[in-house]
Amino acid sequence: MAKPANSRVICDLSWDKPGRQVSVLRLPQSRNDAGWGTVEVPIMVTAGGKGPTVLFTGGVHGDEYEGQIAVSRLARLLDPRKLRGRVIMMPAVDLPAALAGTRLCPIDSRDINRCFPGDARGTFCQMLAHFIDSVVLPLVDVSVDVHSGGHSMDSALSTNMHHLPDRKVMARTLDLAAAFGAPYNVVFWGVDEGATLTSSVERRGILSIGTELGGYGRVSVEGVRIAERGLRNVLKHLGMIAGKPETLQRDSAAATRHMMVRDRAAYAFCPADGLFEPRQTSGTPVKKGETAGFVHFIEDPARRPIKLTYAQSGVLWMAMGPGRCHKGDTLAVVMRDYQAEA
Numbered sequence: 001m002a003k004p005a006n007s008r009v010i011c012d013l014s015w016d017k018p019g020r021q022v023s024v025l026r027l028p029q030s031r032n033d034a035g036w037g038t039v040e041v042p043i044m045v046t047a048g049g050k051g052p053t054v055l056f057t058g059g060v061h062g063d064e065y066e067g068q069i070a071v072s073r074l075a076r077l078l079d080p081r082k083l084r085g086r087v088i089m090m091p092a093v094d095l096p097a098a099l100a101g102t103r104l105c106p107i108d109s110r111d112i113n114r115c116f117p118g119d120a121r122g123t124f125c126q127m128l129a130h131f132i133d134s135v136v137l138p139l140v141d142v143s144v145d146v147h148s149g150g151h152s153m154d155s156a157l158s159t160n161m162h163h164l165p166d167r168k169v170m171a172r173t174l175d176l177a178a179a180f181g182a183p184y185n186v187v188f189w190g191v192d193e194g195a196t197l198t199s200s201v202e203r204r205g206i207l208s209i210g211t212e213l214g215g216y217g218r219v220s221v222e223g224v225r226i227a228e229r230g231l232r233n234v235l236k237h238l239g240m241i242a243g244k245p246e247t248l249q250r251d252s253a254a255a256t257r258h259m260m261v262r263d264r265a266a267y268a269f270c271p272a273d274g275l276f277e278p279r280q281t282s283g284t285p286v287k288k289g290e291t292a293g294f295v296h297f298i299e300d301p302a303r304r305p306i307k308l309t310y311a312q313s314g315v316l317w318m319a320m321g322p323g324r325c326h327k328g329d330t331l332a333v334v335m336r337d338y339q340a341e342a
């Protein structure tokens with residue numbers, strides 16, 4: 001496919017060529033020390049016989065490492081001779097952020113996951129988002145975007161997906177998430193995310209799941225294991241490589257537990273600037289009214305800390321890191337069991 005005439009991104013991949021291609025998206029980036037500088041964002045394509053096209057992305061946020069590791073390892077090991085279809089792999093979508101270990105891109109201070117569908121003449125992240133949306137996504141049937149909680153959050157190991165109005169697409173997406181085989185799959189309701197990669201993917205009718213596989217700014221050992229197994233499980237589920245998805249869980253459960261985050265009661269927001277002391281780690285069962293943690297005011301030790309409680313029972317999905325917190329920040333998100341008819 002030819003690139004849009006207005007894109008400034010250069011890519012020499014032959015999308016339909018069989019075998020394994022290792023290449024880059026080259027984005028112009030004029031700097032003080034390199035007037036004609038470019039940034040090379042890695043992209044790999046492995047293509048075998050006839051079949052669907054899958055997009056695996058990691059490093060959309062630079063401080064979420066599990067996807068960067070899992071997607072790049074798969075890119076090295078996936079054998080095109082044993083593959084039906086095509087796998088496009090971008091292990092470090094926001095490469096400058098990945099190299100810096102930050103959520104936001106150090107070039108334009110943007111979150112690329114808030115830049116879709118992008119702008120061909122915009123900033124670094126906008127240019128890159130535009131190329132992915134207008135050139136890569138039209139090739140894709142199924143997308144798996146591997147995230148974790150980054151520096152500020154830690155997550156129960158999970159896939160996630162939007163609640164979709166089309167029942168058939170909803171059922172296929174639930175099946176895809178179950179095949180990935182994380183301990184949990186979280187269905188979101190009515191999340192306003194028009195500028196994310198996922199929203200661009202969904203607008204194009206592509207089957208889509210995301211993940212949350214760790215966080216707190218470190219590499220989760222179990223998160224990497226689930227990510228690697230999950231990506232291969234997706235290829236097995238789609239009949240692209242041999243074998244059946246392996247979904248056995250550490251707690252001996254045979255399959256993924258489907259959960260949902262449906263309403264405001266799932267969230268606990270920070271009531272004041274301070275120091276947050278959480279009382280539970282992600283993945284812990286919690287009860288409505290139970291203490292979620294305390295916001296401390298260490299500049300005024302005589303002041304009583306503010307106690308936070310959970311507004312609903314369930315399992316702690318996302319837990320903000322212990323440390324400085326600011327009024328309005330999300331400190332905890334509780335998921336509860338998925339009910340299709342709800």
Ligand SMILES: [Zn+2]
Pocket residue numbers: 060061064147148150
């Ligand atoms: Zn992320």
